Amino acid sequence: MTIISSASRTPAVRAEGLVKSFGGNRAVDGVDLTVEAGTVYGVLGPNGAGKTTTISMLATLLRPDAGKAEIFGYDVVRDPQIVRQLIGLTGQFASVDETLSATENLVIFGRLLGLSRIDAKRKAAELLEEFSLTEAATRPLAKFSGGMRRRLDLAASLIAQPPLIFLDEPTTGLDPRTRGQMWETIRRLVATGSTVLLTTQYLDEADQLADRIAVIDRGTVVAEGTALELKASVGQASLLLRLRAGSDIAEAQREIARVLGVTAVVSPEAARLTVPMSDPDRVADLLVAFREAGLHLEELSVQQPTLDEVFLTLTGRGVPDDDEAAHATADDLEGVRA
Amino acid sequence: MTAIATPIVPVSDRRLSNRTSLTLTVQNTLTMAWRGILKIRRTPEQLIDVTVQPIIFTLMFTYIFGGAIAGDVQSYLPIIIPGILVQTVITTSVVTGVQLREDMDKGVFDRFRSLPIARIAPLSGALLADTLRYTIATTLTFTMGFIMGFRPAGGLGGVVAAGLLVIACSWAMSWIFAFFGVIARTASSVQGISMLILFPLTFLSNAFVPADTMPDWLQWFVEANPVSHLVTAVRDLVNEGTVGADVFIALLGAGLIVAVFAPLTVRAYMRKA
Numbered sequence: 263m264t265i266i267s268s269a270s271r272t273p274a275v276r277a278e279g280l281v282k283s284f285g286g287n288r289a290v291d292g293v294d295l296t297v298e299a300g301t302v303y304g305v306l307g308p309n310g311a312g313k314t315t316t317i318s319m320l321a322t323l324l325r326p327d328a329g330k331a332e333i334f335g336y337d338v339v340r341d342p343q344i345v346r347q348l349i350g351l352t353g354q355f356a357s358v359d360e361t362l363s364a365t366e367n368l369v370i371f372g373r374l375l376g377l378s379r380i381d382a383k384r385k386a387a388e389l390l391e392e393f394s395l396t397e398a399a400t401r402p403l404a405k406f407s408g409g410m411r412r413r414l415d416l417a418a419s420l421i422a423q424p425p426l427i428f429l430d431e432p433t434t435g436l437d438p439r440t441r442g443q444m445w446e447t448i449r450r451l452v453a454t455g456s457t458v459l460l461t462t463q464y465l466d467e468a469d470q471l472a473d474r475i476a477v478i479d480r481g482t483v484v485a486e487g488t489a490l491e492l493k494a495s496v497g498q499a500s501l502l503l504r505l506r507a508g509s510d511i512a513e514a515q516r517e518i519a520r521v522l523g524v525t526a527v528v529s530p531e532a533a534r535l536t537v538p539m540s541d542p543d544r545v546a547d548l549l550v551a552f553r554e555a556g557l558h559l560e561e562l563s564v565q566q567p568t569l570d571e572v573f574l575t576l577t578g579r580g581v582p583d584d585d586e587a588a589h590a591t592a593d594d595l596e597g598v599r600a
Numbered sequence: 601m602t603a604i605a606t607p608i609v610p611v612s613d614r615r616l617s618n619r620t621s622l623t624l625t626v627q628n629t630l631t632m633a634w635r636g637i638l639k640i641r642r643t644p645e646q647l648i649d650v651t652v653q654p655i656i657f658t659l660m661f662t663y664i665f666g667g668a669i670a671g672d673v674q675s676y677l678p679i680i681i682p683g684i685l686v687q688t689v690i691t692t693s694v695v696t697g698v699q700l701r702e703d704m705d706k707g708v709f710d711r712f713r714s715l716p717i718a719r720i721a722p723l724s725g726a727l728l729a730d731t732l733r734y735t736i737a738t739t740l741t742f743t744m745g746f747i748m749g750f751r752p753a754g755g756l757g758g759v760v761a762a763g764l765l766v767i768a769c770s771w772a773m774s775w776i777f778a779f780f781g782v783i784a785r786t787a788s789s790v791q792g793i794s795m796l797i798l799f800p801l802t803f804l805s806n807a808f809v810p811a812d813t814m815p816d817w818l819q820w821f822v823e824a825n826p827v828s829h830l831v832t833a834v835r836d837l838v839n840e841g842t843v844g845a846d847v848f849i850a851l852l853g854a855g856l857i858v859a860v861f862a863p864l865t866v867r868a869y870m871r872k873a
Binding site for chain 2: 272299321322323334336340341342343344346347348349351353357358359360361362366370371373374375376402418423424425454455456
């Protein structure tokens with residue numbers, strides 16, 4: 263990945279070689295990130311890839327074992343208290359007080375951030391209005407839905423109008439309508455000059471919101487670029503081909519390379535090829551070439567790129583299976599909370 | 601729709617400091633204490649221990665030990681009420697550690713850590729809010745004593761001064777339990793460890809019985825135990841209205857505990873952060 267050097271503008275985030283281990287597990291293993299001010303940056307990866315740990319280090323919650331990170335030029339280890347004045351953090355789990363009401367939560371955060379009692383109350387009312395929580399303002403949070411909690415959590419991050427906002431999986435577990443509202447809010451934030459760094463498991467979300475995306479896997483950045491660049495590397499969509507018994511997979515791969523100029527990935531269950539499809543128009547050429555080479559197809563389908571596909575292409579293997587992912591996340595959390 | 605419509609202030613125009621001033625520390629602590637009191641108001645059931653315990657302990661200990669130690673209940677009251685008071689309020693301070701542990705397991709502490717506030721504030725605020733609990737326990741113990749016929753010779757002034765002294769010392773003690781609250785993995789282990797410390801401290805003292813019937817080695821411990829000095833100081837204040845040397849020894853002990861455990865606790869808390 264390239265680090266853009268600009269004399270005039272300090273990047274909002276500059277991380278080099280960040281490392282964090284929990285026990286023997288290197289949750290973050292040399293992450294480099296550069297986020298230009300005023301942009302939305304997406305960190306895309308499966309559960310347990312090290313997204314939350316990376317954000318925790320950038321937000322001064324965890325001390326990096328190695329590497330360095332700067333927020334608007336301020337070192338997260340040397341000047342943590344300055345960094346905290348420049349960031350807002352919305353965690354994967356709503357970081358608000360369950361026993362208190364929405365208003366009480368926001369007023370407390372406002373007071374902690376140095377607002378007077380009157381200003382804190384006014385700001386809380388504004389934010390509740392903004393996030394359509396006014397009606398529920400005095401109810402204890404225990405009665406809030408997941409979406410309401412997440413909205414309140416984001417509202418709490420915006421009290422001080424920090425120039426950089428971390429959103430750790432802001433829409434995981436939200437229904438499509440609430441997700442859409444969240445996206446709208448994030449866009450409006452950027453319009454006011456905020457920089458947003460968000461993590462997500464959904465390619466679609468990164469695509470919708472982020473100017474640049476880093477794909478992270480097993481604690482390292484495996485690809486970085488604009489959504490367009492990433493898609494180009496994966497293919498707009500994938501062509502799934504299952505060869506009829508007796509056809510030579512190696513020969514099929516050669517034909518694909520010759521005709522389309524891309525490398526086909528053989529799926530774990532073999533006999534199936536995943537071919538990045540950048541130009542659907544040329545699929546016909548491939549089929550003709552197969553016919554001429556005597557390669558026969560059992561099945562042919564087109565799949566839109568998914569995170570799975572991005573991973574298959576970028577790392578040569580799929581998204582870790584659920585057990586492993588869940589395990590890694592649990593470790594991650596333990597590290598953050600222990 | 602004005603909340604996120606105003607443009608944010610650019611980083612270069614902000615006044616930034618990596619230092620946390622004392623004023624900010626005090627402000628943050630008071631805000632966090634206010635949060636603690638709001639929480640108590642929302643969940644009043646957590647006050648059961650500080651309301652029921654003083655009533656039961658005062659009744660129980662007075663009638664069990666009264667006749668055996670002082671001949672009758674009336675003459676035991678001036679000895680036992682200060683003892684019960686100290687024991688009850690210090691026991692209450694254990695809950696501070698347990699609740700802190702439970703609180704820290706919630707996501708809201710992640711946010712506190714990411715805010716530009718004094719690092720000590722989430723701890724010091726919680727501990728300060730708990731002095732409300734100590735005040736309730738103190739008031740109830742004195743009230744129970746009064747109902748049972750205790751008439752403190754030191755007058756109202758002595759009683760109030762004694763109450764404040766006990767609250768201040770318990771606040772200091774709560775730093776010990778807050779420390780265990782921060783380093784322990786679960787709330788129940790905090791309870792366990794704290795009880796191990798609490799029992800010798802409160803029972804191996806002059807809180808319930810005079811020390812002169814104990815074996816020499818135990819007397820030595822009882823004499824050195826800061827809880828004994830606190831109990832003696834409270835007895836002096838309540839029964840004679842005098843400020844003895846024990847008041848200063850108790851305050852000195854409290855100061856030492858804070859000086860040692862407050863930095864330890866904050867450091868442990870920061871390391872977890």
